[in-house]
Amino acid sequence: MTKSILITGATGNLGGAVTRKLLADGYHLYTTLVPNEKAPADERIHAKIVDLFDEHDCAVYVDEIFDSGDDVHAGILLVGGFAMGSLTETNLGALDKMIRLNFYTAFSMAKPLFEHFEKKGGGQIILIGARPALQASQGKQAVAYALSKSLIFHLAEIINQTGKDKNIHASVVVPSTIDTPPNRQSMPDADFHKWVPAENIADVIAFLLTESGSMLRETVVKVYNES
Numbered sequence: 001m002t003k004s005i006l007i008t009g010a011t012g013n014l015g016g017a018v019t020r021k022l023l024a025d026g027y028h029l030y031t032t033l034v035p036n037e038k039a040p041a042d043e044r045i046h047a048k049i050v051d052l053f054d055e056h057d058c059a060v061y062v063d064e065i066f067d068s069g070d071d072v073h074a075g076i077l078l079v080g081g082f083a084m085g086s087l088t089e090t091n092l093g094a095l096d097k098m099i100r101l102n103f104y105t106a107f108s109m110a111k112p113l114f115e116h117f118e119k120k121g122g123g124q125i126i127l128i129g130a131r132p133a134l135q136a137s138q139g140k141q142a143v144a145y146a147l148s149k150s151l152i153f154h155l156a157e158i159i160n161q162t163g164k165d166k167n168i169h170a171s172v173v174v175p176s177t178i179d180t181p182p183n184r185q186s187m188p189d190a191d192f193h194k195w196v197p198a199e200n201i202a203d204v205i206a207f208l209l210t211e212s213g214s215m216l217r218e219t220v221v222k223v224y225n226e227s
């Protein structure tokens with residue numbers, strides 16, 4: 001059976017590195033496209049237009065993936081985005097935008113994945129948190145972002161509790177600042193060496209999928225390097 005993984009946000013800076021690493025490790029990947037986005041040429045990647053804000057669309061895609069007969073190991077849910085804004089600058093509109101982008105996109109796939117993992121007898125869900133959700137000192141200038149990412153940690157805890165004795169578990173990978181072109185552009189004076197290359201985060205994610213990594217429970221991995 002083909003070892004497969006569902007990954008969202010595969011076209012992003014982190015997603016690209018994770019995609020390369022998982023293909024090198026022999027996985028086939030299922031990913032999502034936004035309308036008018038070109039499908040990847042690699043035949044090991046199956047891509048479909050899916051609206052991550054549409055629960056039905058997500059559930060149908062996950063059904064299709066499991067119906068393929070592949071051995072689906074995990075979902076790696078990477079979609080997310082950042083916005084600045086202090087407490088007094090944050091309104092419900094800003095909160096709504098961040099919660100939809102950082103939380104709904106993960107929840108809408110995590111739920112049908114969980115249902116299939118229950119039937120299959122196990123599986124892993126890997127989510128991406130952020131340090132501002134863990135440390136208010138970091139989150140006070142990006143309040144909507146911090147609050148939206150805090151839901152990711154709670155979702156992982158709920159998956160872990162609900163998945164206990166079902167061999168279903170969730171991990172949260174928490175990067176500090178990823179060394180990406182957009183981050184270099186917006187913080188040109190920062191010491192980039194203190195940041196985390198996306199390839200190192202991809203290696204951490206790949207480890208979580210190994211036999212040893214899959215023994216970990218209630219995992220929150222802080223990939224901070226020196227930043």
Ligand SMILES: NC(=O)c1ccc[n+]([C@@H]2O[C@H](COP(=O)([O-])OP(=O)(O)OC[C@H]3O[C@@H](n4cnc5c(N)ncnc54)[C@H](OP(=O)(O)O)[C@@H]3O)[C@@H](O)[C@H]2O)c1
Pocket residue numbers: 008009010011012013014015034037052078079080081082101105128129130131174175176177178179180183
């Ligand atoms: N960058 C950092 O320093 C940092 C730090 C901590 C945590 N994180 C988290 O790490 C994850 C990846 O970050 P990144 O820097 O790689 O981000 P990125 O380069 O901006 O990639 C984001 C990905 O999400 C996709 N996406 C955005 N909105 C979407 C939507 N509505 N529907 C479907 N897909 C959508 C993008 O697709 P398109 O390419 O089509 O837009 C892209 O594939 C995010 O969850 C982020 O919050 C990042």
